[in-house]
Amino acid sequence: MCGIAGVFHHQTERAIEPQTLVNMAAIMHHRGPDGFGYEVQQDYGVGFSHARLSIIDLDEKRGRQPFISADKRLMLTHNGEFYDFKRIRADLTARGARFNSKSDSEIVLHLFERYGLEDTLKELRGEFAFGLFDAKDESLYLVRDRFGIKPLYWTETEHGVVFGSELKVLFAHPDVKREFSAEGLYHQLIQVMVPGSTAFEGINQVQPGYVVKLQRKNGKVVATEHKYWDVDFPPEESYPGADVDEESYIEGVRAKLLEAVQHRMTADVPVGCYLSGGIDSCAILGLASASTQTSVKAFTIGFDSADYDETPIAEEMAAATKADHHIMRLKADDLYDHFVKTLWHTERTIYNTLGVAKYLMSKEVHEAGYKVVMTGEGSDELFAGYPAFRKDMFLHGLDHLPEVERVEWQELLEKNNKLFKGAMLAREEFVSEAFNQKMGFTPSCVQPWLSCSSVALPLMSENKRKQVEGYDPSLAIANTLDKDMLDGRHPLDRAQYVWIKTMLEGQILTWGGDRVDMANSMEARPAFLDHHLAEYAFTVPPHLRIKGNKEKYVLREAMKGLLPETLYKREKFAFMAPPAHTDPEKWKAVEKLAEQFLNAEAVKSAGLLDYDEVVRTFERHQDENVPNEERVQLDAVINHMLGVQVLHHHFVATDVPAQAQQRATELGWTA
Known part of the structure; x- marks a missing residue:
């Protein structure tokens, strides 16, 4: 839902240019084609804009953002969805709050006014990014959801701070520099980014589960940040042993996932489902179908390579749930033909054209008249689905097993995932001293990308290469990881933590998620990343996430009644486009x-x-x-x-501010 933007000047005397705010909204028209809004508080040197994709409260005037509180103290621009908002709104109304819309977004104003930011964040459930200005202490809060499902960028300029949902939104402002940093270039070439960074000089991301507070002090906007949530696995010794009651965890996962799915079916427009041949999306479709009286629309990507195509299993699942099934079949030349356009939306490099396939699929979803789909992202992160997790479990988490048995399991893993060696699995072991010192070993999930450094560094121009002399990309990444979340944790928990902090946010939820979905005005809702479900999943013992040689064991058992037998027994198959x-x-x-x-x-x-x-x-x-x-x-x-x-x-080569102005003119969006 939507795109957001804003400006916060160092000096209140410096005027905010309303048309610049409108231009920033116009360049992300794809995120919000249903209307735009802007608000400027010149006395405080702050202005917000918003491009709207209407999903909840379709009334154009009533749901238009930015929202301003009745006393003019608070101003809000919000992207995403808050679930369970009806309960919160009813409770606030009973306490005297008066709402001006039916939008889920408006609850933030009333929660913040009564309880402050920290307690407000505890109430917010969903995928979101928002900017909230409080005139009381001249502070702007930039807030991002717990996993980073929704993007949010910011940068400091000569005159203040500029923020927005996408990099191009920042670049549409004439004060924002547009140039690659040497470190950013290096990380683009090896795929894995430093959390909180981008490819471009001076452009930052609000990290998942973080608040960036921008407060004017002595005529200067000063930035501070704090973490309000993290991926917190329990200490290893607190897990129950082999005699654990499996059924209680199976029931718990089933109940939490069903609740997450039902919340994400809340919308004033139809909600569909993405469907691959994996357990994750099949479970979502199965629960969604069981929760509604109507047929659910399911969308599947098919490839013209039998090695990578999963449509037969998807068709079996769609038939079992009586879903209205739409298959988009892609040929080899479809993917690179749309590569350039896709990167305008991803704003970062992609290692596999899966991102292009997802871009083309969101276009078909849009053309089918759908604005919302549920997806299976996050399941592998919570329940240890990736082959790299099993590898780390075999290497570091099964000391009690005979060496010969662990070697056999690892050899089977390598054999069954040979298609992905060099991508999802490293060609050969890569050891990072920085990771070894931080967490005891180098997780297998980052080894394929860190091992590219020997190839990537020579590819950089001489000037850029000189700027990263002595730079260790693995050290830069490891330094962002919270040691308190790693110490005393099981090896599998440590591996999952690293993936969630790097590849989930930096790849799956960006160029494989929000950016290519919203490119065609389509909102994806990853039910597995509901934080109530996630916090329960963190308590599942590692040997119930990976049992023997079977990944996602507890999820398989929880969804056994929904899944076709072939899928229930099938090993995890990474969803990739043919290289x-x-x-x-x-x-x-x-x-x-x-x-x-x-x-x-x-x-x-x-x-x-x-x-x-x-x-x-x-x-x-x-x-x-x-x-x-x-x-x-x-x-x-x-x-x-x-x-x-x-x-x-x-x-860089394109004049983005002029491009944004032209787009606003074409749309007829004027201040």
């Missing part, structure tokens, strides 16, 4: 993009990459003697090379 090297037509599409964005002139003009190394990387990829797992890794690196050049084209 470029697997299809001659796809590789031709890559070469076509390279002719445009990786030619000598384009590379020199951008100043990001070393052209000779670019050529050598392509030659290495074409060498028939290169092992398949290295080619998988090189596919990812080439996608990143293309990506940084495309991002430079979109956001």
Whole structure:
């Protein structure tokens, strides 16, 4: 739901330009095509804008944001959904609150006014990002949900602070610089980002579960941040032993997931479901179908490669639930044909064209007349579904098992996931001293990307490479992790914590989630990331998340009655698009993009990459003697090379403020 933007000046005497706020909303029209609004409080040097996707309270005037409290003290601009808001609104009304809309967003104003921010955050359930200005102490609060489902960026300029839902929203403001940082470039080339950072100089993200407080002091806006929630697994010794009552955990997961799904069916528009061939989305569809009297619309992506296509299982699940099933079948050339447009929305590089497939799917969902779908993201994070988690369990969490048995399980894991070696699993072990010191081992989930550093560093231009001399990307990431959340935890818990803090937020929920979904005005609701469910999942003993060689054991058992037998017994299959090297037509599409964005002139003009190394990387990829797992890794690196050049084209070489003004003019959005 929606996109937000705002400006907060150092000096109250400096006027806010309303049309700039409108332009910032216009450039993210895709996030909110149903209308826009803006508010300026010149006496306080602050202004907000909002692009609206109407899902709850469809009344255009009544639901228009930003909201301002009756006494003019508070101003709010909000993106996302608050669930259970009707109960909260009724309780507040009984205490004397008066609401001006039926919107879920408005509860923030009344909660904050009565209880303050900390207690307000305890009440908020859902996926959200918002800016809240309090005139009482001239403070602006930027708040992001617990897992980072909704994006929120901010930066400091010469004249103050600018914030927004997307990078292009910030870049639409003429005061915001648009240039790659050397460290940001490095991390784009190896896929994994430093939490809270972006590819661009001086542009920050509000981290998941954080509040950034911006307060004017002595004519200067000063930023502080604090964490209000974290992924808090219990101490390892507190878990019950092998004689644990499995059924109580199975029942608990079932009840919490059903509650999360039912909350996410709250909308004033129809709610559909994404459906792959995995347990996660099938469980969501099954619970949603059982919770409604009507047929649920299900959307599936199909690939033209049998190795990666999951539509047969999706069709079986759709038939079992009597869902109205829509399958989008993609050919090899569909993906790279839409690569450039997709990156305008992701605003970061992508290692696999799954992001493009998700972009094309959200377009089909929109064309089918749907604004909302539920998704299965978050299940693997909570219940240890990824092969990297099993690998770490075998290596570090099963000391009681004979060595031969652990080796057999690991060999089976590698065999069953050979398609993903070089991407989801590292080609060979990569050891980071920084991670080893922080948590005792280098988690398998980050090894594929950190191991790319030896390939990525030479690819950087000489100027950028000099700027990162002595820089350790793994140390930069490890330094952001809270040691209090790692010490004394089970090895599996530590591995899951790292993934949630890095790849979940930086990949799955961005270029695989919100950014490609909202590109076509479509809101995704990941029910597994309901924090009530998550907090319960953290208490599930590791040996019930991975039991023997079976991942997500407790979830499988909780959903057993809903799942087709083939899916119940099936090992986790990572949802990826077929890599470029697997299809001659796809590789031709890559070469076509390279002719445009990786030619000598384009590379020199951008100043990001070393052209000779670019050529050598392509030659290495074409060498028939290169092992398949290295080619998988090189596919990812080439996608990143293309990506940084495309991002430079979109956001550095292009005059984004002028682009935003043009978009506002086309829409007829004026201050």
